[in-house]
Amino acid sequence: MxxxxxxxxxxxxxxxxxxxxxxxxxxxxxxxxxxxxxxxxxxxxKSSKKIIVIDPGHQQYANIDVEQIGPGALKTKYKVTDGTHSPYTNKKESNLTLEASKMLGNTLKKRGYKVIYTRTKQNVNISNRERANIANKSKADIFLRIHADGSIDKKEKGFSILTPSSKNPYISKSINKKSLVISNEIIQKIEKNKKIKDIKGIIYRDNLSGANWSKVPGVLIELGYMTNKEEDKKLADPLYIKSLTNSIADGIDQYIKKK
Ligand SMILES: [Zn+2]
Known part of the structure; x- marks a missing residue:
């Protein structure tokens, strides 16, 4: 025409x-x-990419206002604390978790995942419940919380994963099961990593606000103890963190493959 x-x-x-x-x-x-x-x-x-929300644990300053530890909970906890620190170098946990999270995020991006961080800097004020909400709103396939441990007992050391128990009253059965599968996949890859000698394994915890407010599967990774001199030294080495985060990414790959 x-x-x-x-x-x-x-x-x-x-x-x-x-x-x-x-x-x-x-x-x-x-x-x-x-x-x-x-x-x-x-x-x-774009929409076919799997979404991983990474929460670098803690922040520069604590917010000691309280929030419920889960939906309908009577118990409350501080909104967010400033975490542990190395008594040897004074490095804060919030710094270490941010560094490790960025390393893990970059690895996951290279492997084709969409990565969303709950924070990318130190000076923020985001409660643990709010961090879970970021994962919920993003419809994350996995909500990964990155932390490091501290103890009064300076001999205590080792990598661990905190996951909800089967009796957790705040999250659904399906989220609970999936979270345990993720924990298992990651720990299996960590056990194969010869660089990581101290592994505590999977620990069940139901008092973590970040996990209890979550409507997506997730786990909390404790990279190691900053209060143990030997482990703190390892955690300060970017090559060690790279090796740790590669094994975590391998575990995630394995979970996504089987999903
Ligand atoms: Zn922590």
């Missing part, structure tokens, strides 16, 4: 401006139609 219109206009001897206008509309229409499938394709590709 357009071609016929153009020919007719020529025949009628109308002004060239009309012809150019029609030609431009024609080109614009082709341009619009040719871009639609590309946009749709990339949207599909």
């Amino acid at each position: 357009l071609v016929l219109n153009i020919v007719n206009l020529f025949l009628k001897g109308e002004h060239m401006k009309n012809v150019i206008l029609i030609l431009f509309s024609f080109i614009a229409l082709i341009a619009i139609f040719s871009t639609v499938p590309v946009t749709a394709k990339s949207a599909i590709k």
Whole structure:
């Protein structure tokens, strides 16, 4: 029809401006139609990426206002604390968790995951419940909380994963089971890593606000003890953290593959 219109206009001897206008509309229409499938394709590709929300534990300063430890809970806890620290170097847990989280996030991005952080800097004020909400709103496939341990007993050391027990009253049975599967997959990869000598394993905990407010599967990883001199030294080595985070990413791959 357009071609016929153009020919007719020529025949009628109308002004060239009309012809150019029609030609431009024609080109614009082709341009619009040719871009639609590309946009749709990339949207599909983006939405198929698995989403990992990483929560670098703690923050620069504690917020000692309280919040319920889970939906309907009578117990409350501080909104967020500033964590442990190394008595040898004075490094804060919140610094270590941020470094390790970024390393893990970069590895996961390279492996094709969409990574969302609850925080990317020290000076924030985000409660543990709010961190869980970030994971919930993002519809995360996995909510990974990264922490390091501290103890009065300086001999205490080892990597561990905190996961909800089967009796946890705040989360659904399905989220509970999936969280345990994630814990198992990660611990198996950690056990195969020859660099990691001290492993405490999986520990059941039901008093963690960040886990209890979560509507997506998740685990809390304790990288090791900053209060143990030998382990603190390892945790300060980027190569050791890289090795740890690679094993964590391997565990995540394994869980996603089987899902
Ligand atoms: Zn912590």
